[in-house]
Amino acid sequence: MKIATFNVNSIKVRLGHLKDWLKESEADVVCLQEIKCVDDAFPAGEIEDLGYNVAVHGQKTYNGVAILSKYPLEDVTCGLPGNDGDEQARYIEAVVPAGGTVLRVCGLYLPNGNPVDTEKFSYKLEWMDRLIARAKELLLLEEPFVMMGDYNIIPHEDDVHDPDAWRNDALFRPESRAKFYELLNLGLTEAFRACHSEPHKYTFWDYQAGAWQKDNGIRIDHLLLSPQAADRLRACDIDKAMRGREKPSDHVPVWAELEF
DNA sequence: ATGCCCACGACACGTGGA
Numbered sequence: 425m426k427i428a429t430f431n432v433n434s435i436k437v438r439l440g441h442l443k444d445w446l447k448e449s450e451a452d453v454v455c456l457q458e459i460k461c462v463d464d465a466f467p468a469g470e471i472e473d474l475g476y477n478v479a480v481h482g483q484k485t486y487n488g489v490a491i492l493s494k495y496p497l498e499d500v501t502c503g504l505p506g507n508d509g510d511e512q513a514r515y516i517e518a519v520v521p522a523g524g525t526v527l528r529v530c531g532l533y534l535p536n537g538n539p540v541d542t543e544k545f546s547y548k549l550e551w552m553d554r555l556i557a558r559a560k561e562l563l564l565l566e567e568p569f570v571m572m573g574d575y576n577i578i579p580h581e582d583d584v585h586d587p588d589a590w591r592n593d594a595l596f597r598p599e600s601r602a603k604f605y606e607l608l609n610l611g612l613t614e615a616f617r618a619c620h621s622e623p624h625k626y627t628f629w630d631y632q633a634g635a636w637q638k639d640n641g642i643r644i645d646h647l648l649l650s651p652q653a654a655d656r657l658r659a660c661d662i663d664k665a666m667r668g669r670e671k672p673s674d675h676v677p678v679w680a681e682l683e684f
Numbered sequence: 685a686t687g688c689c690c691a692c693g694a695c696a697c698g699t700g701g702a
Contacts, residue, residue: 433701434691458701460692485692486700536702576702595702630702631689642702674690674702 425495425522425684427453429572429645431533431628431675435459435490438673439467445666446474451679452494453520455531457574459488466490483513489531489573495520504532506554514551523684527653528562528569534576537594545594548576552603559610559648568653568682571612574675575646577604579614582623583643595644613654615647615680616662627662628675636667645678656682 428451432438435456446454454476459466463482471478476492481502491497497518504515514533519526532555537548555571562569578596581587590596608614616625626641635641649657660680667676 437691458691536700538700538702590702593702628702633688635689644702 426451428679429455430677431457431574433673454492456490457533481516487513489516530571532573569650572647585640612648615660619660
């Protein structure tokens with residue numbers, strides 16, 4: 425089973441780009457972020473025509489996440505538990521039956537958190553606390569699950585072209601990275617780093633200042649696997665070439681192959 | 685230099701992204 429995460433930065437603008445990649449990658453389960461539309465505006469029909477089931481947690485203008493799956497999508501839930509006042513569409517979860525067992529899929533778009541001296545940063549950290557709490561609950565089930573998406577976290581200095589330029593950014597601040605490590609240290613496996621040790625492999629390049637041409641990127645899209653899912657991990661990689669196509673997202677897809 | 689680019693809403697430029 426091939427699973428993937430892709431921040432499309434508007435499903436409306438990116439539909440053709442996404443469909444091309446779905447056909448080429450033959451991904452079985454895909455988590456999308458920043459669809460930037462309400463549920464009814466999501467082009468479900470065009471994606472279903474490619475053989476996918478669709479679950480959407482949309483929002484007008486901002487955020488919005490979805491799961492696409494060639495397998496059935498069961499027990500879909502929207503929103504990250506723990507704060508009923510949070511109205512931002514950043515989390516969706518579903519159970520995917522596959523190979524006589526199930527994979528639970530958690531798709532997430534973690535808050536950016538900038539500027540760091542505002543409530544946006546505290547919201548990011550509070551959101552991460554709730555994600556950690558959800559991971560703890562799911563780990564008790566001792567089943568395969570994956571939490572994948574745009575984490576808006578640069579885990580390590582090797583994951584950014586210029587660490588000093590990002591030192592005080594919410595994506596690289598010690599408080600943000602500490603929460604990410606707290607999540608990993610529950611016993612989750614970061615799929616890309618489990619498969620690759622090379623530095624300077626990126627998943628995002630800014631539209632500005634020739635960042636793509638200069639390879640000034642950051643690695644912020646991640647797949648975190650439960651122990652039962654990590655046992656099945658066979659490969660993981662970044663579809664970097666997508667960034668060089670016409671009308672690209674500023675993010676590219678990251679995928680993992682799990683043996684199911 | 686806090687900008688450069690891109691998407692959104694509903695038409696002009698402000699907001700948000702990372």
